[in-house]
Amino acid sequence: MSDTQHHTAPAGATAAFTALGGNFFRASELTRGPWHPQQQHAGPPIALVSHALEAAAQAHGLQHLARLTANLLRPVPIADMEVRVQEDYVGRNAGHFSAVALADGKELIRATALFQREDDVGLPDGLPGHPLPQAPKTPDASPVQRFPFAHHELGYPDLVETRIAQGRMFAGPSAVWFRMSHPLVQGQLPSPYQRVAVAADSGNGISAILDLSTHVFVNSDLTINLLRKPVGEWVCLDARTHLSSHGGGLAESSLYDEQGLIGRATQSLFVRKRP
Template sequence: MVEGFYLPEGDGRFLATELTRGPWSMDAQHGGPPAALLGHVLEGCAPREEFRIGRVAVEILGPVPLAQVRVAARVVRPGRSVEMLEATLESERGLVMRAVAWRFRVAEGQVEVPPAFAPNERRPGPERESSEFPTAHAVGFHKGLEYRFVSGSFTEPGPAVCWMRLRYPIVAGTTPSPWERVLVAADHGNGISSVLGWDSYVFINTDLTVQLHRMPEGEWVCLDAVTHAQPEGVGLAESALFDEKGPIGRSTQTLHLARR
């Protein structure tokens, strides 16, 4: 029985399970689970109770194999109010992903936001039928998450609004953190809002940047996603992020577009 996307093996090493398998190759991971794994180690890096992460930028340096990976994190630039963290993910192929995060001192009650400018827009909730990602893979990332579309679908080209929640923890034996839930969901922006056909094109993201102005609450994360594509082969997917109480932030992905 699968216990999570990754099984911890000690010394920063994790064994990827079949739940991490992506849509482009039987032997490569979807970008969301390893991004969430990097978030996992970033949050555990020299934690400071009065600080929280506000931004994570992930660079995808190559395909992440469906195998054992090793992750590590360090404080790059300490500070009294703001500090920078860095995390790396390596496989037998070497460095395949890297993330930089900004961590901020929480200023509870010190910032008075005029009500007219407080973000409060919402999306319809996740009370609807679940959707399945169309794939020939029996097990993959699509089995590790639940998807509920408000508009659009995996096979309908164009913008989409979709709620997602984890069915399994990112790391077996742990409870997913809000950042882990957001990172694994945010990497779906290009998949749910693609304007190109899955059978004829690839639209692979080289990066993922997530900025949160509020920590999400609950299990569900919503993406209101749109893809911008150009004939030159460079695209952009951007998503407004929500929980059931309202907006929490935004995410972007730079896309490599090409015929299969």
């Protein structure tokens, strides 16, 4: 890439990414996360990887993203990115794909995905656990609340609208509705799976039980399992954090749309006291 590799979009950015042609995309300030002013929240770039994986799978008629696992190798800069996709194996009813996201030639995210072919399958009445559970409250019944790290700089809290369905952000178990306020890629409507990916990496934050001023608790991965295709613009994370005394932890989120449960998301946590 040219010397514009670390160009960032103006403050009036209206999408998380702009397609540059080929496999290249330019990140805007709408991807900015809470950890560093020049680094992205992991949700948008994971969603960008999903965007590329979905295109590869759809070429084979595989429409349902059943699982997406993203390994976060390095902090993701607000910069020009390349996303490369590989077909690992495609069968009659399922396909396995992998992808890597890079900036400045460095690998930032490595991901694998399982796609399935959709079909109508009638389910018998009275199955245990069915009908599927609902989110604690609907989006309309949930008050608006911006992320606590929102400030005067454009960032992830401006990319998504958030509403509290249960609990309180960054204060233990909580359920939060997310809706994208801007496109993921300029000029394109986000897919249901991309909407989920943008939100799902926030489970660790919204369910935090440690004080960020005294402890570091970061995730180096995200796995999303979906039992069906989400519908509508809203995605709810009902999230909680579990910690060990040995420096590890797990954040897990039940995922909902307005019709009910759609799946789960998990994040492995690295936990340390600040010096």
